[in-house]
Amino acid sequence: MKTLRARIEPSTMALAAIVLGTIVVGILAYAVIANIRTDARLANNTRLDLQTMLVLVVDEETGVRGFAATGSRLFLDPYRAANRRFPPTLASLNVSAQNPNLTSIQDDLEGLRSSHALWEADVATPIVNGTTPADSDKRLKDGKVLMDRVRSHINEARDEVEAVANRLSLEVQQAIIVSILAIVLMTIALGIVAVRFEHARLREEQRLREQVDERNAALERSNQSLREFAYVASHDLQEPLRTIASFTELLQKRYGGRLDADADEFIGFVVDGAKRMQQLIDDVLEYSRVSTHGKPLAPVDLEAVARRSVANLRASIEERGAEVTVGSLPHVMGDEIQLGQLLQNLVGNALKYNRSARPRVDVTARREGRDWRIAVSDNGIGIAPEYHERIFRIFSRLHTRGEYGGTGIGLAICKRIVDRHGGRMTVDSEEGKGASFAFSLAGTEETTWQSPAT
Numbered sequence: 001m002k003t004l005r006a007r008i009e010p011s012t013m014a015l016a017a018i019v020l021g022t023i024v025v026g027i028l029a030y031a032v033i034a035n036i037r038t039d040a041r042l043a044n045n046t047r048l049d050l051q052t053m054l055v056l057v058v059d060e061e062t063g064v065r066g067f068a069a070t071g072s073r074l075f076l077d078p079y080r081a082a083n084r085r086f087p088p089t090l091a092s093l094n095v096s097a098q099n100p101n102l103t104s105i106q107d108d109l110e111g112l113r114s115s116h117a118l119w120e121a122d123v124a125t126p127i128v129n130g131t132t133p134a135d136s137d138k139r140l141k142d143g144k145v146l147m148d149r150v151r152s153h154i155n156e157a158r159d160e161v162e163a164v165a166n167r168l169s170l171e172v173q174q175a176i177i178v179s180i181l182a183i184v185l186m187t188i189a190l191g192i193v194a195v196r197f198e199h200a201r202l203r204e205e206q207r208l209r210e211q212v213d214e215r216n217a218a219l220e221r222s223n224q225s226l227r228e229f230a231y232v233a234s235h236d237l238q239e240p241l242r243t244i245a246s247f248t249e250l251l252q253k254r255y256g257g258r259l260d261a262d263a264d265e266f267i268g269f270v271v272d273g274a275k276r277m278q279q280l281i282d283d284v285l286e287y288s289r290v291s292t293h294g295k296p297l298a299p300v301d302l303e304a305v306a307r308r309s310v311a312n313l314r315a316s317i318e319e320r321g322a323e324v325t326v327g328s329l330p331h332v333m334g335d336e337i338q339l340g341q342l343l344q345n346l347v348g349n350a351l352k353y354n355r356s357a358r359p360r361v362d363v364t365a366r367r368e369g370r371d372w373r374i375a376v377s378d379n380g381i382g383i384a385p386e387y388h389e390r391i392f393r394i395f396s397r398l399h400t401r402g403e404y405g406g407t408g409i410g411l412a413i414c415k416r417i418v419d420r421h422g423g424r425m426t427v428d429s430e431e432g433k434g435a436s437f438a439f440s441l442a443g444t445e446e447t448t449w450q451s452p453a454t
């Protein structure tokens, strides 16, 4: 059978791989898009530089032409300004042309540079310096041819750059679309794996729940047969034991004093042992009856039950001169007979394990969340904390039979009754400082939300 780990691990790995893949694709897409964007920005700047270059060339040419036509040096100002800006603009274009996307404009830039240099040397400089007649038609005609060449290089380069810019912006769009598609696909894959993962988890949970239910049922069956065994065994043992006890008593009565002293003593031991065994078997029977003979839980007036239990103990209360108070107790869900037995055991112990001149026992209740906590507190001999757990075990006693009578079953029965009611039993005590035994019980519908009747 596959374990949860074996089922979940591949899904977890798939999830991790997809998440990692999405992150990697995201980073790659971001890097690619950022890269293309930088190139596109460079192409745009180059386009602007070429535009500027065109303006500069026109300014230069019209400046020289104006001067040639009028002889006014005023026309040379725009020529000079443009002429000064020409080299840095060309240098900037040359740098841009190093970009792998723009190498195709290098030839045009070279053509532009050489035609312009020629115009500068053969046309502009001689005219501006006056070394040749300003209105020399031939020179101006040559100049126009050269400047047309310069302009056509600029325009070709611009077309080239424009094509590159368009291509790059298309690439950016494609890269964005591809990344979005990839991320959408990854998200869908993530969703599918997450759903499968969740299904596997739910299936596994269901399987575990079924396993737990199965085991609980098996445990309950085995507990039930153990309880039945304890009950049947102790019940069936009673009969032969009764025979032994009555015949040994008969033996004692008839032959006591007629055999020797040893025989009398031995018969005494047998009678005593048989009686103790009877008592123990009765106790085991009572203990196992808690679960085999319990009644279904129903609303119970706990205060009335407690008062009845106290009334049953009237003889020992009077004998000890004790004061027993029953506070306001709520209606709870329980088995009335068992709750009576529980309270009677606790109040009985409170009177028994008490050496004060005026024993006092209080039965009280207080709210604890949706439950009630019932306490039986006394001013008796108390119990050292190290024994707090042990006293609830079957046949566990802290005193000899000489000190206090009993078989050590009372508190084990109390705990079993409280367990059967779904509650929790505790003791709060210190040696010599009295004891307080408490247990929780569920209230009835009404008392869960109201205070106990006063």
Ligand code: ADP
Pocket (backbone or CB within 6 Å): 349, 350, 351, 353, 378, 380, 381, 382, 383, 391, 396, 397, 398, 399, 405, 406, 407, 408, 409, 410, 411, 412, 434, 435
């Ligand atoms: P039993 O009374 O037959 O000995 P229990 O199961 O009722 O058996 O009690 C177990 C032990 O717990 C007792 O032997 C006693 O030492 C201790 N005990 C029970 N109730 C009290 C109490 N109210 N005060 C002090 N000790 C107690």
